[in-house]
Amino acid sequence: MSSVILVLGGARSGKSSLAEKLARQMSDHVFYVATAAAHDEEMAERIRQHRARRPATWKTLEETHRLPELLMELPANSVVLIDCLTLWVSNLLLDQTMPRDGAGESEKELYIVAEAGRLLEAARKRGHRVVMVSNEVGNGLVPDKELGRKYRDIIGRVNQLVAGEAQKVYLVIAGIPLDLKVLAANLELEESL
Numbered sequence: 001m002s003s004v005i006l007v008l009g010g011a012r013s014g015k016s017s018l019a020e021k022l023a024r025q026m027s028d029h030v031f032y033v034a035t036a037a038a039h040d041e042e043m044a045e046r047i048r049q050h051r052a053r054r055p056a057t058w059k060t061l062e063e064t065h066r067l068p069e070l071l072m073e074l075p076a077n078s079v080v081l082i083d084c085l086t087l088w089v090s091n092l093l094l095d096q097t098m099p100r101d102g103a104g105e106s107e108k109e110l111y112i113v114a115e116a117g118r119l120l121e122a123a124r125k126r127g128h129r130v131v132m133v134s135n136e137v138g139n140g141l142v143p144d145k146e147l148g149r150k151y152r153d154i155i156g157r158v159n160q161l162v163a164g165e166a167q168k169v170y171l172v173i174a175g176i177p178l179d180l181k182v183l184a185a186n187l188e189l190e191e192s193l
Contacts, residue, residue: 010135019133035087116162137156
């Protein structure tokens, strides 16, 4: 049976460490899907550090664009850790060929959100247990550039879509995870009293 866990947080909040711990609790054999591309030495070093802390039994797959297709290709009922949705959305947004050459901003946004829906559908169809990592980018300043504002809006919509379907959603702040679905259920219970 498929399940989705979403781990949200800011930069260096501890979200990737928590996601790795959750995946390790599910299985010794995890497909770790890295969405980052090493465009410079600093990013290459970050990737090396992430790889060094993963167990040897985990298989690393690098995929910057085709996440729904990748999930469909993995063996059924796999444990998959996707780190991270934020980079994946950025990759799709900045790719001038997605969904087609010359696509406008609203077409691109609809495409990316639809791809996130396809990602969730692929997880369901294949029965995967998936831990997804994403940045919570809406808590900061309003970006001063139009592209930054568009990106913030799109990743916010993707995070909402995934959180709505996830069985568990954690927000990590300073290394401390908060279980948002439990907190939300407690608030609903208090409001109904």
